[in-house]
Amino acid sequence: MSQSNTLCAEALVEHRKAITEAARQHLCEHTPQMVTRFGENSQDHWTDHFLDRITELSESVSAGEPQIFCNHVSWAKQAMAARNIDAAYLSGTLESLRFGIETVISGDMAATVIACFDKAITLHDAEDQAAWESALDPRHTCDSVALHYIQAVISGNIWLGMQIVLDALEEGIDIQDIYLRVLLPAQIEVGRLWHLNEVSVAEEHLLTSTTQRLMSVLAHRAPRKPDRGHTVIAASVAGNAHDMGIRTIAYLMEFEGWRTIFLGSDMPRSELPAAIKFYNADVVLLSIALSTQLRTLKRTVQDVREVCGPTVKIMLGGHGLNGVPDLWKEIGGDGYSKSIEDAIVLAAELVTSS
Numbered sequence: 001m002s003q004s005n006t007l008c009a010e011a012l013v014e015h016r017k018a019i020t021e022a023a024r025q026h027l028c029e030h031t032p033q034m035v036t037r038f039g040e041n042s043q044d045h046w047t048d049h050f051l052d053r054i055t056e057l058s059e060s061v062s063a064g065e066p067q068i069f070c071n072h073v074s075w076a077k078q079a080m081a082a083r084n085i086d087a088a089y090l091s092g093t094l095e096s097l098r099f100g101i102e103t104v105i106s107g108d109m110a111a112t113v114i115a116c117f118d119k120a121i122t123l124h125d126a127e128d129q130a131a132w133e134s135a136l137d138p139r140h141t142c143d144s145v146a147l148h149y150i151q152a153v154i155s156g157n158i159w160l161g162m163q164i165v166l167d168a169l170e171e172g173i174d175i176q177d178i179y180l181r182v183l184l185p186a187q188i189e190v191g192r193l194w195h196l197n198e199v200s201v202a203e204e205h206l207l208t209s210t211t212q213r214l215m216s217v218l219a220h221r222a223p224r225k226p227d228r229g230h231t232v233i234a235a236s237v238a239g240n241a242h243d244m245g246i247r248t249i250a251y252l253m254e255f256e257g258w259r260t261i262f263l264g265s266d267m268p269r270s271e272l273p274a275a276i277k278f279y280n281a282d283v284v285l286l287s288i289a290l291s292t293q294l295r296t297l298k299r300t301v302q303d304v305r306e307v308c309g310p311t312v313k314i315m316l317g318g319h320g321l322n323g324v325p326d327l328w329k330e331i332g333g334d335g336y337s338k339s340i341e342d343a344i345v346l347a348a349e350l351v352t353s354s
């Protein structure tokens with residue numbers, strides 16, 4: 001990341017309100033149908049929309065990674081297609097955002113930001129927009145359990161859904177596989193279905209809360225290895241409401257003999273370093289789900305380093321980091337993994353090598 005990239009990203013954040021206002025006015029003039037879609041709440045909707053896009057773009061510019069903004073464009077295109085919204089509307093909102101940036105920021109800074117923006121669109125145009133298929137294959141045992149579990153819960157048979165998973169445990173599926181190859185894939189599948197407009201937010205919430213219940217029931221049945229004398233603190237950063245991935249890592253590390261302090265989602269930045277000191281943690285695990293949370297992640301890592309020094313190992317992960325290699329190094333982590341099994345091995349390596 002260059003100094004100039006950092007300055008351009010900061011300029012975007014500093015002027016985000018003015019950019020948003022210019023973009024919103026441009027949208028009203030050029031794509032009025034998009035504005036009326038949201039009725040009374042239209043003004044708030046578009047303000048929030050452009051503020052989020054500017055945050056994503058600033059993360060993209062800061063890291064010198066147009067892929068971050070490209071990921072958003074691809075995500076939005078799929079979501080709009082699933083809701084029968086004409087793709088021209090997406091181009092309309094992007095054009096308005098581009099206009100807002102060019103109106104408010106000038107000179108070399110504007111050139112750097114627009115170059116990143118345009119590169120993201122080019123990357124997106126070159127992407128294979130194939131249909132987003134399910135990763136679950138009913139011919140595989142764990143996938144089949146996950147599919148039956150989703151079906152039961154979403155149709156309102158919660159008890160049956162839980163029983164399907166507990167029966168799979170009785171029938172010999174390893175407890176770790178229940179977490180990693182049944183419950184988490186079920187979560188990812190419901191996310192896919194929500195994105196494709198095939199399940200509602202209520203159905204996703206129901207599955208997530210049932211998965212949380214099951215995870216805690218299973219944790220009481222899991223065998224535990226002897227105490228290894230190390231402590232791990234796991235949290236999702238401030239503003240991140242997602243905690244299923246990090247929750248799972250916390251449970252599985254507990255089974256491996258770690259003392260595990262699981263702080264859940266939306267952990268306030270100001271409180272974390274004190275907790276790390278109080279519990280005398282060897283490893284801190286931090287999770288983000290969206291690229292709009294990268295800035296908070298960076299600041300959280302800085303806070304922990306400042307207060308707790310270099311001996312505590314910081315591992316990073318989550319949906320918002322996946323797909324952009326080496327971003328975690330840029331942010332200052334000691335380790336990163338997309339896979340929970342690898343993350344647990346890496347945590348053990350980090351404490352033994354220090």
Ligand code: B12
Pocket residue numbers: 072075184187188190191192195204208239240241242243244245246249265285286287288289290291315316317318319322336337338339340343
């Ligand atoms: C459940 C869910 C929610 C719940 C979360 C409840 C909870 N207690 O977690 C709620 C309803 C709150 C929610 C809210 C939102 N969500 Co949501 N959510 C999901 C969903 C369906 C499942 C999340 C999950 O359990 N994933 C399963 C775990 C396994 O995945 P994971 O977290 O990425 O973890 C893996 C790795 O990343 C790694 N890992 C994770 N953390 C860490 C940490 C460390 C240290 C390490 C080493 C590894 C690691 O471990 C796991 C290994 O498989 C996902 C779909 C998906 N594909 O994940 C969407 C998803 C993440 N959400 C999404 C969105 C858009 C949102 C909202 C913005 C929606 C909205 N308009 O309000 C908000 C944002 C809220 C916020 N401020 O954070 C999008 C993100 C798209 C994007 N831009 O990238 C997704 C992908 C859905 C989709 N397909 O579009 N969501």
